[in-house]
Amino acid sequence: MTLILTAIAAYLLGAVPFGIVMARLFGLGDLRTIGSGNIGATNVLRTGNRTAAFLTLVLDAAKGGIAVLLARWLVGDNGAQVAGFAAFLGHCYPVYLGFKGGKGVATFLGTLLALAWPLGLIACGIWAATAAAFRYSSLAALVAAVTSPLVAMIAGYDQMAVLLALLAGLIVLRHSTNIARLRAGTEPRIGRK
Numbered sequence: 001m002t003l004i005l006t007a008i009a010a011y012l013l014g015a016v017p018f019g020i021v022m023a024r025l026f027g028l029g030d031l032r033t034i035g036s037g038n039i040g041a042t043n044v045l046r047t048g049n050r051t052a053a054f055l056t057l058v059l060d061a062a063k064g065g066i067a068v069l070l071a072r073w074l075v076g077d078n079g080a081q082v083a084g085f086a087a088f089l090g091h092c093y094p095v096y097l098g099f100k101g102g103k104g105v106a107t108f109l110g111t112l113l114a115l116a117w118p119l120g121l122i123a124c125g126i127w128a129a130t131a132a133a134f135r136y137s138s139l140a141a142l143v144a145a146v147t148s149p150l151v152a153m154i155a156g157y158d159q160m161a162v163l164l165a166l167l168a169g170l171i172v173l174r175h176s177t178n179i180a181r182l183r184a185g186t187e188p189r190i191g192r193k
Contacts, residue, residue: 002075002079003075003078003079003082006071006074006075006079006082006083006086007082007083007085007086008086009067009083010067010071010082010083010084010086010087010090011086011087011089011090011095012090012095013063013066013067013087013090014063014064014067014086014087014088014089014090014091014094014107015090015091015093015094015095015096015097015101016063016090016094016096017039017096017097017101017102018055018056018059018060018063019031019038019039019040019041019043019056019060019102020032020039020097021059022044022052022053022055022056022059023044023047023052025052026049026051026052028044028047028049028052029047031043031044031047034046034047035047035188036188038102038103039097039101039102040056040060040102040103040105040106041053041054041056041057041060041106042137042138042190044056045190046188056106057106060091060102060106060107060110061106061107061109061110061113062110063087063090063091063107063110064084064087064088064091064106064108064109064110064111064114065111065113065114066114067083067084067086067087067111067114068080068081068083068084068087068111068114068115069114070083071083071084072114077159080114080115081115081160081163084111084112084114084115084163084167085163085166085167087107087111088104088107088108088111088167088170089170091104091107092104092170092174102174103138103141103171103174103175103178104167104170104171104174105127105137105141105144105145105171108123108145108167108171109123109124109127109144111167112148112164115160116152116157116160118155119148119151119152119155119160122151122155123144123148123151124144126140126143126144126147126151127140127141127143127144128140130143130144131190135189135190136182136187136189136190137190138175138178138179138181138182138187139178139182139187141171141175142171142172142175142178142179145167145168145171145172146168146171146172148164148167148168149161149162149164149165149168152164
């Protein structure tokens, strides 16, 4: 019962659409009608407002991290993994927006940093290196997510590999249109409005 309550609370926290909140606070309009229509930081950046995009990134990451840290403190390590997964699901499928949410990358990174900060730093480094080399946020996200279970096993975090594989699978699923655009050469690069 404790794990179920933990999952529900983490899901509701993860479901808070900070991209939409920031877009409204900064007078950017309805984020769902801008750029890709996504509610995440990359789409906020397409409005040209870097501050709003940065705040969206931090808050979307924080909701995963806070869910994990609170659950670990209240329930233990198993609860932390459940909370991380639930917060991620909340971001991708938020009840507040009719279950149409973001792609989960910032929440994934925030969750990973809270679960095991060395793994989180490695994933952030992989994201940053891929983004710098290719200038595609989606490609950077996919590479960071897909490599995370392998990195976890190599680094001795075997107990997290299943969770990370699930999260990576969902990130790939959520990026299906991006993958199609990457293959077609029509995916927008980072910084393009």
